[in-house]
Each structure stands twice: as structure tokens, then as C-alpha cells.
Amino acid sequence: MTTGSPASAALIALDWGTSSLRAYRLDARGNTLDTRHLPWGIMRLPQPLQDGAASTALSGFDLAFEQACGDWLRAEPALPVIACGMVGSAQGWKEAAYLDVPVDLERIGTLLTKVERGTATPVHIVPGLIQRHGLPNVMRGEETQVFGVMFDQARTSDPHAADSVLIGLPGTHSKWVNARRGRVTHFDTFMTGEVYAALRGHTILGRTMSEAPAADMAAFERGLKVAGAPAGRAGVLSTIFSTRALGLTGELPSASQADYLSGLLIGHEVAALAEMLRQQGEPPRIVLCGEPALCQRYILAMQHYGLGTPEQAQNATERGLWHLAVCAGLVAAETPSSASV
């Protein structure tokens, strides 16, 4: 797509998290013209030059921003810029307030936090969401994916499609977001991905694991089932030790132990979710959104724990950033081409 005379754009959209930065150049219909993936998450920014000229020095955020979209803005200096994710946290470029749940999604777009950049175009940061009832809970970035899923679903032909939905966002911190008619009503967080990495990298469980040439989905499913079996009733603090014990008894090869552990953790997450949904009555429609191989694991778990096969949403982050920019008046609303959905 990048040519000497690129197609005209309408918006630059940034998905700026803890460990990476994705930049999207979108046209006036919200279609993606260009994508860049950079390693400059907010916890690993490029280092500013130490030349003593502190007053003019660029920050790590400025440097990463320049690499992500500096040339796009030089070509079209008036392009608006929107960003979501941890870039709006206390450790980010500028702190963007949390909005309280329940919240209407369209309200998110009216409450962007502006990073001024002198005479250059400012960056508009999307607020996170906070839930204060029960145990408090927070998200930053996932609200944009939820917006993308909900907005695109609202215009499908099925009149019930947007009524009540549970959106699953598996990852380092999995989020399960209840939404109804464009309104986020509740969400839960599970630290499954980060706990998996910590157990594998920093406990005795990792000591007996070896690299597998490919994913061992049989070991994954074995772990998955333990979480809901009588043998798993002591909970995840107990079942994880079976990763080691099954190795010591010769029942689980080293190369299968990581996938077994993954199955245990995702199994405990989805089993708990299924139990909560059972107590709430009729199960909602479920949409899953995330990295395809990880979603595949969650689909297996959901099928095993009686939640059926969820739908899967594509490109939710860039769709969400686009629709939020429309709500904010940064770009003019226009009916997107069907190819963009």
C-alpha cells in the first residue's frame, strides 16, 4: 500500500500497550490502508538522545510516535490521531481518566484526553473503564475492542445480535465483558496469561519442562478437563502441582508439560466463568476476540464446559478506534464499505 503517492487517509489509529505499538492508517471509510507493528510498548520505549539539550529533547513517547507515523503525518499534516491502551495509564504518555461502568460505549468517544504536541497535530487518548461494585476492576485498551465488536455487530441484519452479549478477550489478562444494547454493564479479569508465564518461568514447574516442536493439544485438553473433574476440586493452586507430579510418575513427558499447564489454567478460568453464567440463568451470546491460536484454546475450553462455540470477531481494535474517532468528531461518519466489516 505504501507508494510514492499513497491513497488519501482520514485517521491515524494507535493501539499502544505495555509491550508493543501498532499503528493503523485508515481511509475515510475506516478501511485500513497501512499497518505497522513496532516493539515500542510503554515499558520499552526507545531511548532519547542524551545531548544535554534537555529543553528540546524528544521523549521516548515522541520517538516511538515518530517511528510509528511521523512520515504519514508529514504527508498529510492535518490527519487526526487517536490512541488506546496503556499509553493512557499513569505510566503512559498522559494519564486518561477511567470511566465508571456501567457506561454507554458511545460516551467513551466524547471523553478523550488530548496530548498537545506544540503546533503539530495532538494525540487523543481513549479512557479506560473502571468497575467499582464488588471487587474493583479496570481495563485499558479492551474497551476499544469491545466498542469495535459491538458497533459492527449493531449494524448486522440480526435484530437480536446487539441485545446482550459476552465478549471474551483472552490474553495476558483475560477480560470477559458483559454488554447490552451498546452499554458495558460488567466485566471480570483473569490473570491467566501472566500467571502461566510466571509459573513457567519462575517456579519449579518450569524446571522439568522442555521446548515442544509443536503445540501438544492432547496435553492441553487433558489439563482442561482436570480443572472441572473431581480431581480438580481443590482448585488451581493445587492442580498445577500435577504438572510436576505427572512428570515424576512418567505420565507426562517434559515437552507436554507446558501445554498441560496451559490447559489447567484456561480450564479453571472457563469452568469458573461457566459456573457464574449458570447462576445468572440463560447464557448470553458469546463473541471471542484475540490472537487466533489462543482463541482456539479458549474455544476448546468453552465447548468442554458447555458454553458452545463462540463467534469470533476480527480487527476489533482498529474498528473500535475508527468508530470512537467518529463519535468524537475527529472524522466524519460515513457508511463503511461492506469489505471493511
Added chain:
Amino acid sequence: MTTGSPASAALIALDWGTSSLRAYRLDARGNTLDTRHLPWGIMRLPQPLQDGAASTALSGFDLAFEQACGDWLRAEPALPVIACGMVGSAQGWKEAAYLDVPVDLERIGTLLTKVERGTATPVHIVPGLIQRHGLPNVMRGEETQVFGVMFDQARTSDPHAADSVLIGLPGTHSKWVNARRGRVTHFDTFMTGEVYAALRGHTILGRTMSEAPAADMAAFERGLKVAGAPAGRAGVLSTIFSTRALGLTGELPSASQADYLSGLLIGHEVAALAEMLRQQGEPPRIVLCGEPALCQRYILAMQHYGLGTPEQAQNATERGLWHLAVCAGLVAAETPSSASV
């Protein structure tokens, strides 16, 4: 106790784990004459000298052993030596077989693994226990503590004292051991201590924690209660995130977050245990055995989850090593003085 002419000993007993080594010098009644605590766990042994004389070089195990009790043995070369713990693992001095549960405790003492040391006195290593029904489970070292608790309790005046008991051994890997009339029938493992360290040291939860001047037991009890409350029904993978979220909402100071997390994890462990006991019918007598400050946390958890106040056992490891040595015929049985119980 160490004098120029020390009292005569009957046994050297070693509690040799992953991260440390405790040595006990016991008299003919099983009373402790001397104790040493060395940092030479099997994963951090002293380094052998690299002098090229490989055939005569001492191993890290030899060096640690010499520091622990070399002088005791030079003074009394015929003293028998018994050791328990990870020193008998595949990564230990010599691998000692696991015995299958259910197992009579006295049988453990008849199946010691001998480390020959040339003409010097050998070291007798206590076997671990393995449970093959349900999810497999293993222990090394705790079987000796259980033996110590059970043996001393069997001679108390209460005729029911030794009938059926649940022995709790909180620590890096907590063990809960069901025993009945001198027989270990079942045990569970919870990786609570190691998970706590991994979460604190290697996830985002540790980032917002600060050192506390003293334990914040109110924060601990708050976490404890969440585990069994409706807000905790999503399970530990979910509730742990509240450590961070409560910080972000200003409801939990940095210095209280570590104790809150400790309460959550111990709460989930004890809540699961209490639920399993409820399903089994009448709750057994419970004896707790471990580091006093940690036991205090478990006592609070057990009181909260309806398990009452457990008894506490003292010096279980050295008592167990002594009684195992008696069973093995390494030392002659003799009625211990009441001061030793």
C-alpha cells in the same frame, strides 16, 4: 551446648531441603543437643575446589555435609546419620525411592537409602511418598514431619488422639496429610507459597507493592475473606487482580498489597480444603506444623472458614527423624524424657 567435652550423642539427623540444611545432634533419648542451620540446600551447594584431582575431589554434598556435622563425627565416629528431604530426590545426593500411599508410617523407617562414604559412616536417606490415585502427588521431607507428629501424639493420654488426623504443613508447597492409626491415607499439595513469590516477584502485581514496616494483618484478613465471598467466586486467577485494582482505586495502600495477596491465596487454599472436608462428613482433628508466623496466618484462615483452631506441633522434623532412626534400628528405642515432647 557446644563445649570442649560435649555430651555424648546417639544420632545425627539432617533436614536437607532445596534451599537450606538443618543439622541436629540428638542424645540417646532423642533430645536435641545441638542444632546448625546452613544455607547449603541441594540447589545451592558449596562449590568444590577445581584442583584437577577429580578422582579425590569432594562433591558439593560432601562439602556441605562436612560443614554440617564433620566435627561431630570426628568426635564420635560411630554415630549413625539419617537425612530427609530433597537430598533424596533425582537432583539430590542419591535418589531414594518413593513409597506408595496408603502406607504405614513405620514402614518408612525400614526402607532407607544408604549413601556409602568409603570407610566413614554412611548417610541413610528417608524415602518420599507418592500417591497414584486421582491426580498423582509427591512429597519429600514432609513424611518425616508427619511421622514426628503422629508418633508423639500416639503416646499422649487421649485414646482418640491418634485415630484420625489431618496434618497441615504450610510452606512453599503446602501439604495437607490425612492419617489414621499410624497410616498415611491421602494427601494434597497446594503451591501457595511458591505462587505467592512468583506473583510478587514476576507479575504486574509486584510493581505497585512497597515494603511494609510490619505485617498488615488487617489487609491479610481482608484478602482471606474475599476468597470465600461472592466477589471471589471467579476463583484465584481472577481475585488476585483486585490487589492491583484496589490500589488503583485508592482502597489498598502499596505497603498493604503483599499481605492482602497473601490473604487471598491462603484464603483460596483453606476455603477449598474446608469445602472438601465438608463433603467428607465429620471434620477430623487438625494439627498444624510449620514456621510460627505462617502458621498464625493459616490459623486465622481456618477459623474464618469454619475449621476451628488447630493444634500446633513443635519440632516435628527432628522428632520424626529420631523415631525413623529407631524404626530403622540405627539407634536403640528408649522412652524419651517428657521435656523432649
